[in-house]
Amino acid sequence: MIYKMLPAVEGEPQIYARIDDDGLCRLTCTEDYQEFKDWLAKGNTPEPADE
C-alpha cells in the first residue's frame, strides 16, 4: 500500500490517494488522516502526482 498525491488544486489542501496492494484506490484523504500520518511516521513518502 502506498499513498500518492493527487494533482494540486489552487487554494485547496493537498489530497492524497491511497493505492492498495491490488492497485486500486479505495480512499482519498487529507494530511490530517491518522492512518496517513502513521504511514508517514514510518518513514514513507507519498509518490508525486501524475503530470
Place this chain on the structure above:
Amino acid sequence: MTVSINGTNGLVFNDGSSQATAATGFGFKNRIINGAMVIDQRNAGASVTPIAQQYLCDRWKFGLTAASKFTAQQNAGSVTPPAGFTNYLGVTSSSAYSVSSSDVFYLAQAIEGLNISDLAWGTANAATVTLSFWVRSSLTGTFGGSVGNNGTTNYPFSYTISSANTWEQKTITIVGPTSGTFATTSAAGILLSFSLGAGSTYSGTAGAWAISSFIVQPTGATSVVGTSGATFYITGVQLEKGSTATSFDYRPYGAELALCQRYYYKSIFAPISGYSPTTSRADGTVVFPVPMRDAPAALETTGTASDYGVYFQSGGVLCNSIPNIASPTTIHGGYVRFNCPVSFSIGQGCLMAPYTTGAYLAWSAEL
C-alpha cells in the same frame, strides 16, 4: 390506589403491575453504541479477514498484531442469538496460533469522552460502572478483557465461560478509577476491549486498576487465537453507571443508526447535486445525517472509477478516476470531487451519482 412493597416483587401497584428494580436510567443508559451489533454499515453482514484497527459491526474494531488469524462477521456461523437479540458479532480463529509476548488480538469499542464525562473517572468522585454482555464460545475457561484509557490506565477483568457453544450472560462491576486521565472531550474517553489472545506485554492482574501501557486481559486468559476454528460470539454489550446490571438498553433502530453515523456514514447509491468549477470535474456536497464527531479526513469509495458518474446537460459520463475528498469538509458535510473525461461548461449544474447499485461514498470520524 394501593401500592405495596415487598422483598419479592418490589413495588406492586393495584392494577397488578410491579417494578422489581430501581428506576435508574431507563433510556440511553448504555454508553456502548451498537451493543446489540445491529448496525453493520461497512460490511453489511459479509465476512472479513480484519487488518489492524479494522471496523466490523459499527463502532467495533479489531486490534491485532498478526494478520490473517481471524475472520469476523455479523452473525457468523448463523447461530440463534440470545433471547431478545437478533444479531451478534462473531469471530472465528483461522489457525492455531501461539501468541508471543508482544502479540495481541481483541475486539474493542472506544467511547467518546463527551459520553462518559459524568463518570468523573480519574477524580475522587469516580463512578462505579457495570459491564454486561452475552457471550458464546466453542471454548470454555477463563476469558479476559479490559477497560481503560487506551494508554496509561487499565482495568483487566476476567469472566468464565462454563459451557461450550452456549450463550451466557456475564456481568462485571468496576469501581471507577480515582487517578489517570480520561478524556471528556470528543476524543476517546474509555476503551472497552475483549481479548482473543495476548502475550505478557498486554496482560496484567485481574480486578485492579493499573498504571501501565495498554493491557487487554488478565494473565493466563483463554487464547481464542490459539485454537483453529475456535469461535467467539458476543452481543448485548452494555456499560452503564452504577453497580447493578439492568436490562439491555434497546434503542430505536433509527436512533442507534444515528449514533453510529456520528462516527461513520456510508451513503450508498445516493446522488449529489453539484456543479462544474472546471471543464473536467464536478464538485458537490454530501450533507451528513448527523454532525460527525470530527471533520472526516478521508473519503472511502469502491475503488472502481466507473462505479461513479456525472449527469449533466449533454447526458451522462462515467468518472475516469475515483471520486476524492475535497475542501472544505466539516462535521456537517463532505465536499466531494468527481473527475470526468468530458468538457463541462464551467458553472454548469450537474448530478453526481454512484453509477452501480453498490457504489458508495463513506466518511469516517471514528475514534
